Amino acid sequence: MSLFNYMHDAVMAAGTISVxxxxxxxxxxxxxxxxxxxxxxxIVAIAVCLLAWLATRNATSGVPRKGQLLYELIVEQxxxxxxxxxxxxxxxxxxxxxALFTFILFSNWLGLIPSGHNPEWLPxxxxxxxxxxxxxxxxxxxxxxxxxxxxxxxxxxxHYAQPSILMLPINIIEEITKPIxxxxxxxxxxxxxxxxISVMVALLPVWAFPPFEFGWKxxxxxxxxxxxxxxxxxxxxxxxxxxxxAEH
Numbered sequence: 001m002s003l004f005n006y007m008h009d010a011v012m013a014a015g016t017i018s019v020x021x022x023x024x025x026x027x028x029x030x031x032x033x034x035x036x037x038x039x040x041x042x043i044v045a046i047a048v049c050l051l052a053w054l055a056t057r058n059a060t061s062g063v064p065r066k067g068q069l070l071y072e073l074i075v076e077q078x079x080x081x082x083x084x085x086x087x088x089x090x091x092x093x094x095x096x097x098x099a100l101f102t103f104i105l106f107s108n109w110l111g112l113i114p115s116g117h118n119p120e121w122l123p124x125x126x127x128x129x130x131x132x133x134x135x136x137x138x139x140x141x142x143x144x145x146x147x148x149x150x151x152x153x154x155x156x157x158x159h160y161a162q163p164s165i166l167m168l169p170i171n172i173i174e175e176i177t178k179p180i181x182x183x184x185x186x187x188x189x190x191x192x193x194x195x196x197i198s199v200m201v202a203l204l205p206v207w208a209f210p211p212f213e214f215g216w217k218x219x220x221x222x223x224x225x226x227x228x229x230x231x232x233x234x235x236x237x238x239x240x241x242x243x244x245x246a247e248h
Contacts, residue, residue: 037125045103047106056071078094078097078101078236085236085237085240086239096235097235097236104227104231107124108126108190109124132184136182144156147242150244159171182235185230186231190224
């Protein structure tokens with residue numbers, strides 16, 4: 001058997017990661033709920049809120065502690081990005097940017113908990129397309145609501161024909177693709193990380209798996225941080241575009 005055929009058969013036999021398949025599902029009023037996504041999301045939400053509370057509970061205007069210093073560093077970085085993308089009027093979106101970044105980061109990293117020579121028992125909730133899609137939809141709907149409040153309904157509809165009526169189809173397509181690209185960029189990268197773990201499970205012997213898993217998951221942590229940053233950055237940019245009035 002050739003090496004290619006061996007790898008193909010091993011990967012196909014593993015079958016540990018499939019799109020849309022979950023270890024536990026609930027059915028409520030005819031709706032299917034992915035249990036692992038639900039409890040993973042709750043774990044991440046509790047962890048983010050707990051760390052935020054620990055970092056700010058003893059906040060002081062004097063010499064900050066390590067937790068407060070890290071929190072202030074994140075706030076300053078997000079505020080700097082917001083100021084450069086929107087200006088001072090966009091500082092009200094700094095909490096949103098921080099919330100998106102930290103929540104997505106922790107969600108991406110949840111699946112990096114060492115799992116041994118077995119499928120991950122606690123997958124990243126962002127590896128389920130439903131969560132990235134929900135976050136993307138929430139961001140884009142909020143952006144359109146902000147745009148209508150800023151421009152008025154007439155200005156909102158008119159901006160689709162800017163700078164020329166010929167741009168109307170392109171501008172509409174661009175708005176439709178925004179939530180799609182936000183969703184699949186995040187989901188695709190997280191899912192690919194889990195798929196690589198599945199491939200290594202299929203191809204590597206038990207004794208060789210841990211070092212390869214450790215090395216890959218370090219790289220996966222970096223990719224997870226980049227994807228969290230990109231999602232939060234694009235959300236801020238979209239709000240900045242919504243705040244621009246017709247004259248500007």
